[in-house]
Amino acid sequence: MRMNFVLIFLITIFSLSLFFYGRSKTKSISIEKNIKLNALPKFYGYYLVLWCSIPSLVFLLIWTLFEPVIIKSIIIETAANQGAIFNDKNEANLIYEKIKAIYAGTYFGDIDTILKESALSYAKFINLFTNSKIVLIFAIVIASVIYSLKKIKNNNKARDDVEVILKGLLFASSLIAILTTLGIIFSLLFESIKFFSVINIFDYLFGTNWSPQRAFVRDASAITAEEYDELKDAFGFIPLIAGTSFIAFIAMLVAVPIGLFSGIYMAEYASVKIRRISKPIIEILAGIPTVVYGFFAALTVGPFFRQIGENLGLTVSSESALAAGLIMGIMIIPYVSSLSDDVINSVPQSLRDGSYAVGATKSETIKKVVIPAALPGIIGSVLLAVSRAIGETMIVVMAAGLAANLTINPLESTTTITTQIVMILVGDQEFDSPKTQSAFALGLTLFIATLVLNYIAQRAVKKYREKYD
């Protein structure tokens, strides 16, 4: 880790000095030999800098990404050769962690000879890898500098070359978006596939009972039929999607009327002055971190509802779906209002004028002409808001319940997909337990659900825009 920073620092310093060297060198060459340079001297400097830094930094990045994986497999193999016994990946990981802890000097348990030997070879490999990394990086730097110096001496068209390299850099930056998507898909799929190899996907999708704590310490690779019968009942997705949709539905009951009406008011009625003040204030609601809403819902709104319920003789859970849904709805208001404001604004004025011409009042025009015309866009904005609501985490983690109840009583507590992901992954996780993997399966489901909603919403908004553009 530290070594990497040192290397990056050295490469940076070296590159910078090369810039000045390249610039003055080409200047002196042009004076000495009395030739006209093919580019401004500074471009020769840039050329050297790019050649010196990019290959070595890319190499360093790739090396850093793969080093731990390779060292781990080597160490586990050597430990196995020395007689360490482990039955599955779980135990192998545990032994590897122990070896690492011994190396770092933070392990205080019993150290047997196998562990000691392995720790020594771990130290050896770490050293070897670090040394070879340094040597290789220096080799790459020297090779690329020699190559680029040669180019400079031949009076190449440095500006064109620099621009080609920079263009590659620009393209590479835009590829990061694709890489991120791929990373998300692979990391979710990888664990989900393991999960679905233990739990049948239909048991997951249509099961009505969610209690992952049952799968606590269990060897996933060797499950008997009996154990499976018990396990398959523990990972039923139905209560989670029901709870999630229920809370999102309550949120929408709050957000859609308030958001839509304020969007309509701002687009059709509000004077410029009111609009200028109220629009940013409503958008504050979208800028407040969700953990703040969660705190408010859990400590103020939840107990408040319970108090009201007690006064009315109702039993209200202090983690009621109502409190979480209400606060989530308030968070979502600006998404609905600003999007529907935009959509209503882009309805052509001629439609309104036609309606006024036949004697309709303003509200009649809005209800009968503007809203029907803007409907696809409004539905799109509501769908975007729904996808926000089901992906929202902190409000439900703090204000909604943890137990998966199948209920449609808003005063009881329910749980959601995101709450369960957090609950499963907070704290210590066992590798390769169906419980840990189920969080990734939930994440995959959530990812697909939001993707589909967004796709439909964007199509709706786009189609609507095309209609009036």
Next chain:
Amino acid sequence: MTKEERLKKRHSAEKRFRFYGLASIFVALLFVLILVHNIFSKGSSAFMKTAINVEVFFDQELLEIKNDASDDEILEADFFDITIESLIKVYPAKNVEEEDAIIELFTTDAEIEIKRAFLENNNLIGKKINLEITASDDIDQLHKGNYPRDIPEDRRRISDFQLVIYDNLVENQKIVKNFNNYFFKNGDSRDPELAGIGGALIGSFYSIIICLLLAFPVAVLASIYLEEFAPKNKITDFIEININNLAAVPSIVYGLLALQILLATIQLPRSTPLVAGITLALMTLPRIIIPCRASLKAVPPSIREGALAVGASKFQSVFHHVVPLALPGTLSGTIIGLAQALGETAPLILIGMVAFVVDIPSTPIDPSSSLPVQVYLWSESAERGFVEKTSATIMMLLSFLIVMNFLAVYLRQKFEKRWN
């Protein structure tokens, strides 16, 4: 129904409709007010702490250190006896239980506070000084009026005897309110009176800086490519679809990504600002690219054509003319993206920033917390003192967000050129 009646009905429907619109805006505004008021009324008291004035006598026999002891020797020395002796003199106690009750009025760090005072002043041995020792959380909350006195003793954390002492201390003006330096200086603690956001502040700062360093250059370069250089082909379309989708992916999914790739595969250290920064950078990247592209698009083509006409290369026209003109919009988009990242909690919980970290992180690869995660952690604690600490942390977080958003608006209004 006559014509007039119908018209009247239609006009009242018009008024009603208008009222609904105004009412919903009003409801939204009202909610902002309620939320802010609720947080501020709960949290503002956390910036002060209650202290009790105690006379400390540095008895050489009890201290067992020499007159010319070095700082290291003092740090090693045992101040426990002298602390207990000084504290129980606050009120006459009859037996050991009562003495314990008195000691419970003070923070568990009373010994450290006395030692610190001893280190700061030279040669206090054999002298008496008055020190303001931080009170325990219960007394602090009682003094701030957050703790009800009129409930039965067995349901209170403060006994009747302690209440008598407290009233006595108030009467003698021994109880003072000081600026709560612990809140800003300390890391997390199990004792509310000692808990602070120092560690969370540093952790958030490191995370945001790493996020900025990674996301800003990549976002600017990517948007320059997509707006200025990208050919219209399938790869470009694919990149654009990806960016739009990533902007809508729930933040918790980025937490899962970080858990699987950064922690499990690359094995970066858990609970560190480094991992948090990388995760937040991946998350904010599409959210920065979108406003960056908008501000590049807003630069009129005449600028590019003018540069090309006098012989600049495509690159020169972009980097010398278009980018500087688009910079204010780019920067304000970045700041707003960072403000969102600063308040993001869910992915940080998944990468283990919920760990209980007492030490203030000195580098980005030390375990640490962050402001929003600290809010989450404290909101789960039962002690009353943490409610005001949580609210105060939210106040700090919100004020950072307000400053960042104002900066973004200012940059845009002050420096952005309008083309029309």
